[in-house]
Amino acid sequence: MTDIYLDNSATTRPYREVLELMGMVQAEIYGNPSSMHEKGLAAEKLIREARRQISAMIGGRDQEIVFTSGGTEANNLAVKGAAFRYRRKDAHLITSAIEHPSVLNCFRFLEQEGFKVSYLPVSDKGIVDPDFVKSLIKKDTILISIMHANNETGSIQPLEEIGRCIKKINPEILFHIDAVQSFTRLPLKLKEWQADLVSLSAHKIHGVKGAGCLWIKQGVKLQPLLDGGGQEKGLRAGTENVAAIAGFGLAAKLSGENQNKKMAVVGTFKKSFYRTIHNSGINCILNGPLLEESAPHIINLSFPGLKSEVLLHSLEEQGIYVSAGSACHSRHPEPSHVLSAMGLSGKTLEGALRFSFSVLNNEKEVAAAAEATINTVRHLTALIR
Secondary structure, three states: OOOEEOEOOOOOOOOHHHHHHHHHHHHHOOOOOOOOOHHHHHHHHHHHHHHHHHHHHHOOOHHHEEEEOOHHHHHHHHHHHHHHHOOOOOOEEEEEOOOOHHHHHHHHHHHHOOOEEEEEOOOOOOOOOHHHHHHHOOOOEEEEEOOOEOOOOOEEOOHHHHHHHHHHHOOOOEEEEEOOOOEOOEOOOHHHHOOOEEEEEOOOOOOOOOOEEEEEOOOOOOOOOOOOOOOHHHOOOOOOOHHHHHHHHHHHHHHHOOHHHHHHHHHHHHHHHHHHHHHOOOOOEEEOOOHHHEOOOEEEEEOOOOOHHHHHHHHHOOOEEOEOOOOOOOOOOOOOHHHHHOOOOHHHHHOEEEEEOOOOOOHHHHHHHHHHHHHHHHHHHHHOO
16 A cells, blocks of 8 residues: 655645755755855855745845744744843743643743743634634733644634734834744734744755745844854854755645645645545544634544554555644653643543645545544554454
């Protein structure tokens, strides 16, 4: 059986065109982009083009893009960089309970550094209440970080309303958005969100691992996390990963072409997958928002009475690859912090799996994966009775 990859929230298969471009860059345009000779200038030109391609996708300015090693570094630069740059006595920060670990762990670190942190609860659908955000803002609040689309459930946060609340109370509060899961899958409305900082990653959009970026609104200052040669306007020292950055730009361009049509197709995959599972009669619970109210590529399902790890590996033996939660936590035994924050517990929490789709999937794969999931659930359920 041909492999069926449904773990696209963890990482995506790179586009063939991206790999071809990167191979050419590694072989021919290998100069250091800081060098003044022809090889260096050619590499620097590739970085400029990637900056243009990405900024065009999000409606920002080229000079507002700072390249990083990925989404994790972009989140660290945004959260820690803002906190330390604008630190003052009793500085207060706000984030949600369902953020990616690369955001949550930054806030936990900052708590140890003396910052005051408030963690927003979410509804049983994984949604932050803008009124609760408003109630937590203090005169000493300097930064609020809330993701766009959740990586485990696909829940979409009401960022426009949240941004309006923040800036109405205090325009000086910085608003950071982790858009790693939503970039090229949902519209990014930087102006409507009144965002100051937005994190993106290449390997979630069919680029490769090792490249990401932080959009920094013009005028916002950050404390650099690395000391070195002053690359990326002094905010991210270290020689740029030219091939991966060029691939990132091309992946953004390719993913952005007919974006709405592509995501409609991916959304169809998700809906047909769930419809087949739901109509089969097996015990299954949808975790998170209704399908049409969540990110088009993510669905989280619980199969109560089964262990997610057992079901995951049973599907893997059939060539079907899914996830038991965030890839950053999948090798750890503790339950999903996202699903726990949504109120899941017991057998519902233990039996949760995430299925995530991409434009590189097809209807035949999705149908086969759904039938395999149904048969596997029935088989495992029979074994434990």
